[in-house]
Amino acid sequence: MNRVADSAARAVVLLSGGLDSATALAWARREGFATYALSVDYGQRHHSELQAAARVARAQAAREHRIMRVDLAGIGGSALTDWSMALPEHSQAGIPVSYVPARNTMLLALALGWAEVLGATDLVVGVNAVDWSGYPDCRAEFIRGFEALAALATKAGVEGARFKVHAPLIAMSKAQIIQSGLQWGVDYAMTVSCYRADSDGRACGRCDSCRLRRQGFNAAGLEDPTRYV
């Protein structure tokens, strides 16, 4: 059921299937965008997360949901198979070792390509600078930088269109994200945040992502609907 008018502006929303991106999608719907949800599978997590993305896209009445696969492994296996694992030797204080080089640049580039095909100039991404403060590509400066690049990189930009990258969660705590998402109709039981979710999408309850998520529900004073193993 899609109640968005045919004439609504289109937005491409990056949707991982986790808590933050589900909330970002709900934000875009509430803003009146006709939403086009894009999940990029670069081998990062369990297939259950992509299934969660599909459920969330349906529940939030996305016009379309696409999954693109990016095989970072190359031929013969490599550091690119798992960029984060290649990093510890270069890691510095302040930036988590789970940082994936240029990840959000790649994700936004793919979103930008689809946006241009759709005639859209709005991109939506659920990045958050509070919980992940060490990630360079989760900062407002990066978001503004990508907007500037999009204006230079595209036919639409050259013709005068102004691309906007919306990052509505960027300054929110996890508790604020959850409180907002519930107001906007997100069913968090559908989302999968766990780095080690099982094939049914049940969370381990112990990894960093589970911990942050659980703390968010606690801080918001809300019951955690996450299905744990």
Add this chain to the structure above:
Amino acid sequence: MNRVADSAARAVVLLSGGLDSATALAWARREGFATYALSVDYGQRHHSELQAAARVARAQAAREHRIMRVDLAGIGGSALTDWSMALPEHSQAGIPVSYVPARNTMLLALALGWAEVLGATDLVVGVNAVDWSGYPDCRAEFIRGFEALAALATKAGVEGARFKVHAPLIAMSKAQIIQSGLQWGVDYAMTVSCYRADSDGRACGRCDSCRLRRQGFNAAGLEDPTRYV
């Protein structure tokens, strides 16, 4: 045989297997970089082009050659399967219909990710603003814009590294590219430019890319080593 010193600065070079990128790789080698060649297969051309890329990488003594696959088709087929085909209805004077939305942004994002893993801050791309003057992401403004984004997007950039995107061919004619490449040791018989190359990498001789290439050899007063069907 790689005569580049172990201490040489590393550069990630985008290598399609065509004439321009082979020349860009040779330029990087001549500049003294230890080269890491990256081919991105987004379903754009015949497999023979990727084989050409592998041959060129070997001949130019690249330290490594990686091929990344990006499946733009998503689930169920879409305009993304062939972005260029989705565009004619939006096309405007001055920008060729063969323009692929956000292509160079995506390619450079993947190169940037590998560069960060390698500890490299130099990227090399064979874009050219003369033959393809209508492409927004082949212009110097775009290249400078990507450098600015890379500084914001990466751990290295935040820590003060200055990323450089080298586009040594950007202002050259096809004839100048060929003349330079021959000086730098490129064997153009290895490269495949044709949009419809057969499985042996033999060119059709009639498509736009073949036409530009042939004109380049003619203008340079050089014999065309291209293998035609």
